[in-house]
Amino acid sequence: MPKQSAPQELAEIAPKLVEVTNDVLFGDVWERPGLSPRDRSLVTVSVLAALYRGEQLGYHLRVALKNGLTVEELSEAITHLAFYAGWPNAMTAINQLKQITEATESA
Numbered sequence: 001m002p003k004q005s006a007p008q009e010l011a012e013i014a015p016k017l018v019e020v021t022n023d024v025l026f027g028d029v030w031e032r033p034g035l036s037p038r039d040r041s042l043v044t045v046s047v048l049a050a051l052y053r054g055e056q057l058g059y060h061l062r063v064a065l066k067n068g069l070t071v072e073e074l075s076e077a078i079t080h081l082a083f084y085a086g087w088p089n090a091m092t093a094i095n096q097l098k099q100i101t102e103a104t105e106s107a
Contacts, residue, residue: 006026038067041067042069042077044060045061045077045093046077046081049081050084051085052092061096061100071101079094
């Protein structure tokens with residue numbers, strides 16, 4: 001998978017945030033050998049869903065699919081976290097996954 005990067009248009013208002021996102025988060029943390037990109041995606045999606053961070057969740061669901069997670073695996077993870085992180089969080093996450101898969105299928 002191509003290396004992730006922060007949206008370049010954000011550099012106009014927050015150049016340092018974009019720099020550390022690209023260099024530290026995506027350039028170092030996501031590249032560490034301790035977890036595969038697939039596993040990092042599963043952790044990231046789970047945490048974003050659990051914390052109700054919908055703005056970032058859609059992007060990371062797409063990354064997770066590119067990193068080898070299946071729709072079924074993501075659905076199962078979201079179902080599992082409903083009992084630990086709350087029903088509304090899981091429903092929001094599963095709705096985003098549904099929208100992404102429908103958009104991917106129709107493209």
